[in-house]
Amino acid sequence: MFRDLIAYLDSIKARDPAPRSRWEILLYPGLWALGFHRVAHWLFIGEIYFLARLVNHFSRMLTGIDIHPGAKIGRHFFLDHGFTVIGETAEIGDNVTIYQCVTLGGTNPANGEPGKRHPTIEDDCIIGSGAQILGPITVGKRARVGANAVVTGDVPEGATMVGQKARSTLVAAENYARDFVPYGTPCSQITDPLTQKLEAMQAKIDALEARLGEKSDDGGEPERRDRA
Structure with missing residues (x-):
C-alpha cells in the first residue's frame, strides 16, 4: 500500500x-x-x-x-x-x-x-x-x-x-417538452450540423409550399414586382 x-x-x-x-x-x-x-x-x-x-x-x-x-x-x-x-x-x-x-x-x-x-x-x-x-x-x-x-x-x-459552439437543435414548437427534462439535453434531439441544415432547408420549403397553396386556394397568382 x-x-x-x-x-x-x-x-x-x-x-x-x-x-x-x-x-x-x-x-x-x-x-x-x-x-x-x-x-x-x-x-x-x-x-x-x-x-x-x-x-x-x-x-x-x-x-x-x-x-x-x-x-x-x-x-x-x-x-x-x-x-x-x-x-x-x-x-x-x-x-x-x-x-x-x-x-x-x-x-x-x-x-x-x-x-x-x-x-x-x-x-x-x-x-x-x-x-x-x-x-x-x-x-x-x-x-x-x-x-x-x-x-x-x-x-x-x-x-x-478544441473550441465550442452552441447550435440550435431545431425542436419544433409542438414537440417541445413542457415537462422537466434532466440535464436539459435529451439524446433524441438533433445535434449534427448537417442534419440541422437539412431540417432548416426543409422547413423553408414547407413554408414556401404553404404560401403557394394559399395563393392557389384564393385563385390568385403570386405577386410579381417589376424591375426598375
Whole structure:
C-alpha cells in the first residue's frame, strides 16, 4: 500500500512541475477528493448509499470537488486544482489528467430509462480546464480536450478537441417538452450540423409550399414586382 502511494505521488509529480516534494502533493485537494471517493465508491458498491453520499458530501465541502460515489476511476488519476464535477455513470481509465472546472456530465436518455448517462474517459487522456464532456460518449486513449471545449460526441484515440459552439437543435414548437427534462439535453434531439441544415432547408420549403397553396386556394397568382 505504501509503495502504491509513493508511485501515485510520483505519477503526479511527473505531470505537475509545481510541487517540490511529495509532501506538497499530499496537500492537493484532488488527492484528498480521490481518497474520499475510494471510500465512498466502496460503500456505494456495497449498497450502503446513505453513507456513500455522506462521505461524498464531506469531501465536496472540504475540497470543492464533486465526484459521485458511483463513478469508476482507474489508477494514477490526477485531478489538478478543483471545482470539477464527475457524474454517477462516468468511467475514467488509468493515468488520466483533469484540470479545474471540468464537467463530466450527463444527458437524458432518449428512452427515458436509467442507464449510462455520462462519458467514458480512456487511459492517458488530458482534459483541459473548463471543458464540458457530456453524455454517454467515449474519449479515446491519449486524446486531448482543450480548455473550455464542449464535447458531445465520441473522440478517437489520440485526437485533440478544441473550441465550442452552441447550435440550435431545431425542436419544433409542438414537440417541445413542457415537462422537466434532466440535464436539459435529451439524446433524441438533433445535434449534427448537417442534419440541422437539412431540417432548416426543409422547413423553408414547407413554408414556401404553404404560401403557394394559399395563393392557389384564393385563385390568385403570386405577386410579381417589376424591375426598375
